[in-house]
Amino acid sequence: MTHISLDLENLKHITDTQELNAMQPEVDRMHQMLERGEGQGSDYLGWLHLPSGTTPDSIEVIQKAARNIQERCTALIVIGIGGSYLGAKAAVDFIGHTFSNQISGNGKTKIYFAGQNISSDYLSDLLDAIGDEDICLNVISKSGTTTEPAIAFRILKEYLEKKYGAEKARQRIWVTTDQAKGALKSLADAQGYPQFVIPDDVGGRYSVLTPVGLLPMAVAGIDIAAVIEGARKMEELCTVQANMGENPAYLYSVIRYLLYSKGFPLELMASFHPAFGTVMEWWKQLAGESEGKNLRGIFPASVQYTTDLHSLGQWVQEGNRIVFETFILLDTSSRQLEIPQFDNDDDGLNYLAGKSLDFVNDKAYKGTAMAHLEGGVPNLAIHLKERSAEALGQLFYFFERAVALTGYLCRVNPFDQPGVEFYKKNMFALLKKPGYGKGN
Amino acid sequence: MTHISLDLENLKHITDTQELNAMQPEVDRMHQMLERGEGQGSDYLGWLHLPSGTTPDSIEVIQKAARNIQERCTALIVIGIGGSYLGAKAAVDFIGHTFSNQISGNGKTKIYFAGQNISSDYLSDLLDAIGDEDICLNVISKSGTTTEPAIAFRILKEYLEKKYGAEKARQRIWVTTDQAKGALKSLADAQGYPQFVIPDDVGGRYSVLTPVGLLPMAVAGIDIAAVIEGARKMEELCTVQANMGENPAYLYSVIRYLLYSKGFPLELMASFHPAFGTVMEWWKQLAGESEGKNLRGIFPASVQYTTDLHSLGQWVQEGNRIVFETFILLDTSSRQLEIPQFDNDDDGLNYLAGKSLDFVNDKAYKGTAMAHLEGGVPNLAIHLKERSAEALGQLFYFFERAVALTGYLCRVNPFDQPGVEFYKKNMFALLKKPGYGKGN
Numbered sequence: 001m002t003h004i005s006l007d008l009e010n011l012k013h014i015t016d017t018q019e020l021n022a023m024q025p026e027v028d029r030m031h032q033m034l035e036r037g038e039g040q041g042s043d044y045l046g047w048l049h050l051p052s053g054t055t056p057d058s059i060e061v062i063q064k065a066a067r068n069i070q071e072r073c074t075a076l077i078v079i080g081i082g083g084s085y086l087g088a089k090a091a092v093d094f095i096g097h098t099f100s101n102q103i104s105g106n107g108k109t110k111i112y113f114a115g116q117n118i119s120s121d122y123l124s125d126l127l128d129a130i131g132d133e134d135i136c137l138n139v140i141s142k143s144g145t146t147t148e149p150a151i152a153f154r155i156l157k158e159y160l161e162k163k164y165g166a167e168k169a170r171q172r173i174w175v176t177t178d179q180a181k182g183a184l185k186s187l188a189d190a191q192g193y194p195q196f197v198i199p200d201d202v203g204g205r206y207s208v209l210t211p212v213g214l215l216p217m218a219v220a221g222i223d224i225a226a227v228i229e230g231a232r233k234m235e236e237l238c239t240v241q242a243n244m245g246e247n248p249a250y251l252y253s254v255i256r257y258l259l260y261s262k263g264f265p266l267e268l269m270a271s272f273h274p275a276f277g278t279v280m281e282w283w284k285q286l287a288g289e290s291e292g293k294n295l296r297g298i299f300p301a302s303v304q305y306t307t308d309l310h311s312l313g314q315w316v317q318e319g320n321r322i323v324f325e326t327f328i329l330l331d332t333s334s335r336q337l338e339i340p341q342f343d344n345d346d347d348g349l350n351y352l353a354g355k356s357l358d359f360v361n362d363k364a365y366k367g368t369a370m371a372h373l374e375g376g377v378p379n380l381a382i383h384l385k386e387r388s389a390e391a392l393g394q395l396f397y398f399f400e401r402a403v404a405l406t407g408y409l410c411r412v413n414p415f416d417q418p419g420v421e422f423y424k425k426n427m428f429a430l431l432k433k434p435g436y437g438k439g440n
Numbered sequence: 441m442t443h444i445s446l447d448l449e450n451l452k453h454i455t456d457t458q459e460l461n462a463m464q465p466e467v468d469r470m471h472q473m474l475e476r477g478e479g480q481g482s483d484y485l486g487w488l489h490l491p492s493g494t495t496p497d498s499i500e501v502i503q504k505a506a507r508n509i510q511e512r513c514t515a516l517i518v519i520g521i522g523g524s525y526l527g528a529k530a531a532v533d534f535i536g537h538t539f540s541n542q543i544s545g546n547g548k549t550k551i552y553f554a555g556q557n558i559s560s561d562y563l564s565d566l567l568d569a570i571g572d573e574d575i576c577l578n579v580i581s582k583s584g585t586t587t588e589p590a591i592a593f594r595i596l597k598e599y600l601e602k603k604y605g606a607e608k609a610r611q612r613i614w615v616t617t618d619q620a621k622g623a624l625k626s627l628a629d630a631q632g633y634p635q636f637v638i639p640d641d642v643g644g645r646y647s648v649l650t651p652v653g654l655l656p657m658a659v660a661g662i663d664i665a666a667v668i669e670g671a672r673k674m675e676e677l678c679t680v681q682a683n684m685g686e687n688p689a690y691l692y693s694v695i696r697y698l699l700y701s702k703g704f705p706l707e708l709m710a711s712f713h714p715a716f717g718t719v720m721e722w723w724k725q726l727a728g729e730s731e732g733k734n735l736r737g738i739f740p741a742s743v744q745y746t747t748d749l750h751s752l753g754q755w756v757q758e759g760n761r762i763v764f765e766t767f768i769l770l771d772t773s774s775r776q777l778e779i780p781q782f783d784n785d786d787d788g789l790n791y792l793a794g795k796s797l798d799f800v801n802d803k804a805y806k807g808t809a810m811a812h813l814e815g816g817v818p819n820l821a822i823h824l825k826e827r828s829a830e831a832l833g834q835l836f837y838f839f840e841r842a843v844a845l846t847g848y849l850c851r852v853n854p855f856d857q858p859g860v861e862f863y864k865k866n867m868f869a870l871l872k873k874p875g876y877g878k879g880n
Contacts, residue, residue, distance in 0.1 A: 098562055387561070
């Protein structure tokens with residue numbers, strides 16, 4: 001069943017069943033708005049029933065392309081930014097080996113990312129790193145004209161053509177873009193690049209379960225059928241059950257909304273496993289871009305514990321009381337290590353000899369949650385069963401549902417992002433892009 | 441001279457020369473408190489004149505050890521957490537190659553980190569990654585009993601002994617610890633490990649310019665004499681000049697204090713170069729742990745642009761107006777790339793052909809700063825001249841001075857961290873550590 005459960009023990013002082021129950025009618029109403037497509041931004045609800053609508057055939061098409069890429073190259077460079085970057089990277093980092101690109105000879109295709117910044121140092125260093133690799137590209141862009149990936153694609157395409165010649169370079173490029181229009185679509189048609197579609201009704205930050213996320217995942221060796229199956233289970237649960245008692249996504253959503261309303265504008269997502277690092281970055285886009293508008297919205301921040309207990313821990317314990325904390329926990333690590341017994345107990349660790357690191361890490365979490373609660377930081381925990389493709393699929397969908405509902409509760413459109421355009425307009429004017437006025 | 445300058449143009453609407461001038465007498469007073477050691481936490485002012493007190497001989501001792509390590513091993517594992525982790529990692533990531541541990545055959549010793557978490561997946565993966573390497577350890581801990589590094593050291597010490605035998609393993613361990621007492625000190629004395637000292641009067645988050653940071657930096661090939669020389673120059677400027685017109689650290693500090701006082705509790709540090717990633721993590725510890733107490737203090741967050749303009753950009757542009765932004769900029773990248781001219785201009789980028797990525801990145805910054813200001817986010821910029829060891833030394837010291845002053849302005853002790861102990865006490869009780877009561 002579901003690989004996700006919530007622990008709300010440390011919220012008892014700030015909210016209770018009565019308050020939650022009082023929210024249920026509004027949740028029911030928003031649930032119907034979502035399901036019937038009657039809320040704001042309803043042109044962008046393609047993600048809502050995407051998992052159940054994903055056919056085995058469409059998964060096989062992606063897997064076939066992935067096998068093709070794996071056979072042809074030792075490294076895939078995924079070119080994209082925002083939603084065309086974070087979802088795939090979150091999955092690769094969550095499921096994969098911490099040092100995957102450094103473990104040579106395991107037969108796996110390495111995954112690199114480009115087009116997510118405008119740093120010439122980064123891109124130059126990337127060109128060094130791939131010097132001895134056989135390269136393919138997966139260019140991901142709805143329009144094909146987004147500045148960052150467009151620049152990276154030009155430079156990497158030129159690199160490929162120098163290395164392989166124009167014709168062979170052409171066979172090393174896969175494109176994920178609009179199904180009908182745009183610069184990248186035209187180029188792909190003209191050049192005969194294999195293409196995958198970004199659906200019109202799925203916004204970038206909700207696109208991880210489309211080919212945008214799935215193709216890079218499959219190349220990285222992730223079981224994308226299991227990812228989709230996990231998401232489908234969570235979709236089914238969330239569709240059938242609007243009741244917060246049964247629906248963890250809605251429960252999490254309402255709790256966030258209540259805490260925000262009670263004067264906690266900052267949500268600190270805290271993991272105890274480095275594998276969650278990029279998942280939290282993905283969540284930050286999903287939450288921040290969906291809710292941060294109309295001069296409102298929770299600020300989504302993240303920390304990696306216990307690392308950051310030794311940096312931001314002091315602030316969380318005793319700083320400005322504007323924060324609530326959402327722990328994201330793994331019930332079991334994929335690999336187990338035990339603390340060895342030593343004859344010399346100078347470091348005083350023999351009381352832990354024979355214990356697993358998971359055991360100690362779990363106590364670190366419990367001690368932290370208790371301490372932060374006492375310090376005035378309400379906190380809850382999202383438990384994920386394991387680092388598996390299916391659990392990850394559930395988690396992706398869980399957050400998507402939760403954030404969509406919070407957006408509606410906050411009376412904003414959770415599916416637009418009007419504010420993202422402002423810096424671009426200024427930048428284009430400063431760059432003297434044709435059609436843009438002077439910088440003001 | 442100084443590699444750091446501030447741009448305050450986008451703060452004009454919220455503070456003016458008169459307001460800043462009115463703060464100068466208080467700054468002068470705090471400056472004297474600092475210099476005379478009369479403020480709170482004055483037992484921990486060792487960092488204040490550390491650069492000028494660092495002799496060429498003491499640098500040479502570190503460099504000699506580093507050469508020894510470089511000759512003996514292909515990979516150094518630095519074991520530490522908090523201030524015994526972030527400073528060295530910040531420097532290695534800022535100066536080094538983005539993919540340094542993946543570029544083989546360049547003769548450089550790889551740097552890995554351990555003991556900064558309790559994740560068995562991370563540590564297991566690390567053991568894979570170093571499978572073919574010749575390993576040395578640098579264990580960094582004042583007490584030797586901090587749980588995370590102590591666990592990592594046990595496991596890695598056992599690994600070394602299995603691989604090399606007890607006697608040869610002994611010759612592969614360098615220790616950075618207290619000069620007189622503690623578990624690690626005792627062990628190092630008993631085993632004859634070469635030792636470096638963490639001074640008593642320098643707290644963890646201010647220790648980057650001691651052997652804590654300098655030894656790993658030197659092994660990574662960073663010119664630590666230049667780091668110290670940069671810090672020394674900034675120290676000299678900050679010691680001689682308390683006047684904000686001349687002292688950028690104090691100016692930055694006062695501006696942060698004023699913005700916090702005016703209702704902006706969140707400082708978002710935003711870089712446009714990935715090289716700053718861990719520098720910002722180091723800054724978060726420095727600022728958050730120094731100022732986050734007495735239920736007060738700026739929350740230090742960070743973003744990497746333009747990456748995060750496509751994730752948190754929407755929130756920054758139009759979300760909850762609790763944030764000010766500090767851009768951290770590089771005047772010149774170390775490596776230059778140009779956007780190539782293409783016959784096919786489908787992507788519409790030919791208007792940028794021949795331009796450098798730095799040129800475009802700079803316009804992205806300017807467009808962003810303008811847009812965020814218009815959206816209600818006051819912002820300032822810290823310009824750093826280049827990615828050099830000397831510039832980094834200046835930057836480290838700049839932030840140390842600035843944060844110390846902000847702490848005093850906020851009437852807190854910037855050099856203690858009482859809140860960090862709470863979770864540990866709970867954790868030890870739950871782990872049934874001898875001497876600790878039951879978990880509550």
